[in-house]
Amino acid sequence: MRKAMRWCLLGMAAAVSMSGARAEVLDQAASGFTLQQKIEVPVSRERAWAALVNDVGLWWPADHTWWGDARKLSIEAIANGCFCERDGERQAAHMRVVFVDPPQTLRMVGGLGPLQGMGLDGVLEFSLQAQDERSTSVTMRYRAGGYVSEDLSQLVPVVDQVQGLQLGGLKDYLTPTETSP
DSSP, X not given: OXXXXXXXXXXXXXXXXXXXXXXXXXXXXXXXXXXXXXXXXXXXXXXXXXXXXXXXXHHSOGGGSSSSOGGGEEEOOSTTOEEEEEETTEEEEEEEEEEEETTTEEEEESOOTHHHHTTOEEEEEEEEEEEETTXXXXXXXXXXXOOOSSOGGGGHHHHHHHHHHHHHHHHHHHSOXXXXX
């Protein structure tokens, strides 16, 4: 298992861009960890919610999918819905939706990416809070754990960076870019 975890860490680290923001590490131990990332987007809570659940394929980083095409991702925002990636016969259920309270909370369970193959489980929760009519705070919290013979806290730096990239993708998607005349 030690060799498998090293390969997992190396593979995940190779896929991480240095441009991602770091999440806040709420806790970490040999058996798991909790990470939290926050952004503010210049749109209403309803627009942020719609982008979160309906446009995941437009903001999720393509290099953090199984087959390199984020447009194959979808989130069924219903109880027992699927955060899935479908590419013809190749399919992956990344997470299962367990709680939906539009437009403020989406909670899913499962192991993301290589964590799934390691037998780890997690809870990913998005909380949206209106700051005013045109501004929303989005908090993403991921708690993962399970049994492996290695210390899971070793995964924190890489998962931390990946989470920043994912939520940063949502922020970039919802933030208009200035164009010069």
